[in-house]
Amino acid sequence: MVEEKRILYEHLDVPEIHTFDVFRQHDGYACFEKAVADYQPDDIAKMVMDSGLKGRGGAGFSTGLKWSFVPKDIKPCYLCCNADESEPGTFSNRYVLEKNPHLLIEGILICCYAMGIETTYVYIRGEFTLGKKRLDAAIKAAYANGYLGKNIRGTGLNVDIYTHPGAGAYICGEETGLIESLEGKRGQPRNKPPFPAVEGVFRKPTVVQNVETLCNLPFIVGNGVEWYTKMGPTYGDARFDPPKPDPNTGTKLYCISGDVNKPGVYELELGLTCAELIEVAGGLRGEQVKAVIPGGSSAPILTHYELDTRLDFTSLTLAKSMLGSGGIIVMNETRNIVDCLLNIMKFYAHESCGQCTPCRWGTPWVRDIVQRIADGNGRKSTITRPKFGIAENGRWGDTGETEDIYEDLDLLESVANNIANVDTMTWNTICVFGIAVSWPAVSYMRKFRPEFEATIREGKLTTLSVEEATVPPEENYAYQQRIVPRELE
Amino acid sequence: MSEELIQIQNTFRFTEENQREFDALIGHYPVKEAAMLPTLHLAQKQAGYVSPAVMTYVAALLEVPLMKVKDVVTFYPMFFEEPVGEYVIRVCHTLPCALRDCKGVLAHLKAKLGTDVASETDLGKGTTPDGKFTLMKVECLASCDVAPVIMVNDDLYKNLTPEKVDEILDNL
Numbered sequence: 001m002v003e004e005k006r007i008l009y010e011h012l013d014v015p016e017i018h019t020f021d022v023f024r025q026h027d028g029y030a031c032f033e034k035a036v037a038d039y040q041p042d043d044i045a046k047m048v049m050d051s052g053l054k055g056r057g058g059a060g061f062s063t064g065l066k067w068s069f070v071p072k073d074i075k076p077c078y079l080c081c082n083a084d085e086s087e088p089g090t091f092s093n094r095y096v097l098e099k100n101p102h103l104l105i106e107g108i109l110i111c112c113y114a115m116g117i118e119t120t121y122v123y124i125r126g127e128f129t130l131g132k133k134r135l136d137a138a139i140k141a142a143y144a145n146g147y148l149g150k151n152i153r154g155t156g157l158n159v160d161i162y163t164h165p166g167a168g169a170y171i172c173g174e175e176t177g178l179i180e181s182l183e184g185k186r187g188q189p190r191n192k193p194p195f196p197a198v199e200g201v202f203r204k205p206t207v208v209q210n211v212e213t214l215c216n217l218p219f220i221v222g223n224g225v226e227w228y229t230k231m232g233p234t235y236g237d238a239r240f241d242p243p244k245p246d247p248n249t250g251t252k253l254y255c256i257s258g259d260v261n262k263p264g265v266y267e268l269e270l271g272l273t274c275a276e277l278i279e280v281a282g283g284l285r286g287e288q289v290k291a292v293i294p295g296g297s298s299a300p301i302l303t304h305y306e307l308d309t310r311l312d313f314t315s316l317t318l319a320k321s322m323l324g325s326g327g328i329i330v331m332n333e334t335r336n337i338v339d340c341l342l343n344i345m346k347f348y349a350h351e352s353c354g355q356c357t358p359c360r361w362g363t364p365w366v367r368d369i370v371q372r373i374a375d376g377n378g379r380k381s382t383i384t385r386p387k388f389g390i391a392e393n394g395r396w397g398d399t400g401e402t403e404d405i406y407e408d409l410d411l412l413e414s415v416a417n418n419i420a421n422v423d424t425m426t427w428n429t430i431c432v433f434g435i436a437v438s439w440p441a442v443s444y445m446r447k448f449r450p451e452f453e454a455t456i457r458e459g460k461l462t463t464l465s466v467e468e469a470t471v472p473p474e475e476n477y478a479y480q481q482r483i484v485p486r487e488l489e
Numbered sequence: 490m491s492e493e494l495i496q497i498q499n500t501f502r503f504t505e506e507n508q509r510e511f512d513a514l515i516g517h518y519p520v521k522e523a524a525m526l527p528t529l530h531l532a533q534k535q536a537g538y539v540s541p542a543v544m545t546y547v548a549a550l551l552e553v554p555l556m557k558v559k560d561v562v563t564f565y566p567m568f569f570e571e572p573v574g575e576y577v578i579r580v581c582h583t584l585p586c587a588l589r590d591c592k593g594v595l596a597h598l599k600a601k602l603g604t605d606v607a608s609e610t611d612l613g614k615g616t617t618p619d620g621k622f623t624l625m626k627v628e629c630l631a632s633c634d635v636a637p638v639i640m641v642n643d644d645l646y647k648n649l650t651p652e653k654v655d656e657i658l659d660n661l
Contacts, residue, residue, distance in 0.1 A: 085631050086628070086629060086631065087629070088583040088584050088585060088628070088629040088633070089584070089585055089629075089633050090631060090633075091631045091632055091633055091634060093631070094631050094632065121517075125631065126530070126565075126567045127567075127579075127627075127630055127631070127640065128631070129643040129644075129645075130645070160517075162517040164517075164526065164527065165526060165527055165530055166526065166565075166567075167526055167529070167530070167565030167566070167567035167568060168565055168566040168567035168627070169564065169565050169566065170628065181526065182523060183520070183522065183523050184520075184522040184523045184524065184525030184526065184551070184553075184557075184561065185522075185525075185557070185560070185561065186560055186561060186564040187564065187565075202519055202520065202523075255633065255634065256634075257585040257588075257633035257634050257636060258584075258585055258588045258633075259588060263585075263633065263634040263635075263636075264634040265634065293584075297583070297584055327633070329584060329585055329588070329633070331588065335588070340584060340587075343582075343583065343584045343587050344583075344584055347583055347584075347628050347629070350628060351628060353564075
């Protein structure tokens, strides 16, 4: 039985930890002082690279690698802290901002020291009023105690932190959307390249990091790389010979919500399985797990056959899903997947920024198709077509059987795949919002096709039992293609 | 700027306190335009909504064309272009809240306030006749562990039931 063990966020629930004095009593800013006293900036960048820290915001990109792209000779360079947490199912940044904002400031200071950055913007969600209040107060206290401003603690380091409130747009969590928004424009993502590390906010090199990623830095510096890499699995990337190490090190703040008894934020080492996490969160509320969304609403859904998937960046990617921001939503046997998809598609249709045509028109179209199915007006053809599959001779071909044509399901897949193709992983949009739409749309439909078909046939929302609603593993495209990575010895 | 625009602009001014806050804000950025969102938040707090007067004023302050301000205001859901009620009630209706019956909370609020839900193009639809409340649906408020949630102006209320909603409204 896995239990929550807080390591990085050990002090998160200490009363008044958001004040400077209490934070100092719990060794606050000690890691920053150690960083400045013991290490050169390049040493810290190397430590972050060696630690295998991956960005916690969603893409899971190596932080050390991102830092290495920043040109050294162009100044000023900026740090943008992404606190625009809007992915449905994710709420860890809110916890950190409200409970321990000084930890974030310490992380920012270490990043600034390593990268020679003097100005940081914390782009904080407009709805996070308490979080912004706490962070503003923490920044003020840090200035008053000489941990921010000019010549910090006599080290000659200058760092300023400013908070910048967002105004309710989901797309501003995308790093270039965030940069546009920070510049005072519509939050419409930019074409890449140039990547923000080369040309970001105010056309200067910019490091964009999630709150949680920055909160890892004090511990990497304070306890050393070896201590950090012991947490979480390191896989061998089998595409290389010998297998190249693929670290999934550290802990993650898993946010679990939906049908569990104790929803909340749990800090656990990366690499536990989905079923274990549900146990940690007090078990399932209901009889049986129907589906789990493993990484915020844009991640492809997992069926109850896939609950042994380990929740880390590599395992989920190889299982054709993603860890994303670590927002896990659990659904029990009473839930209707068509209804859930409708809810999510309404979200994406509302949040599309309107810049690229496939997304601007495609997202409402997908929503309308799902709405039509949920309303009981889903289209089904009166004719049938030959069913293709593994034929009698053991090869792909005509099986001799016929199948019904569900026009709306074909249309749904076609429209979604034309926003972004989930099989080839190519998108026809500027940013990855496109894939965030078609991933859920296509995966829900393919993995819970019987429920969609039943809803169309019956002409009303029809909830099937878990076994009936789920496509069996042998026909589940993701289950068939999934690879379980092996840990390096 | 045309005579007409100057006249519209003159109907809105920052209070002295807000002006001080704005002066501090503008120093955070290398270009004035970047202060757009915080400035609009500040102006909306003072005026209640972003009227044409507010937009022209902000455009003049930040030295950008009026169109750029309008561009931003129409993009972000948190800026209101029409007057709203004294209390803006935001009901989260994204998946984790939907799994915990946010529909019941919304239906209860609708019945209790006797108003419909505001749409983005018609805020008046969700505002009570006395101008006290505006009811609107919003996307995920990032509090899925304590779902269903609503926000009343700047305050978040968690784990709601119809009884709790009554209590909250009575205490406003």
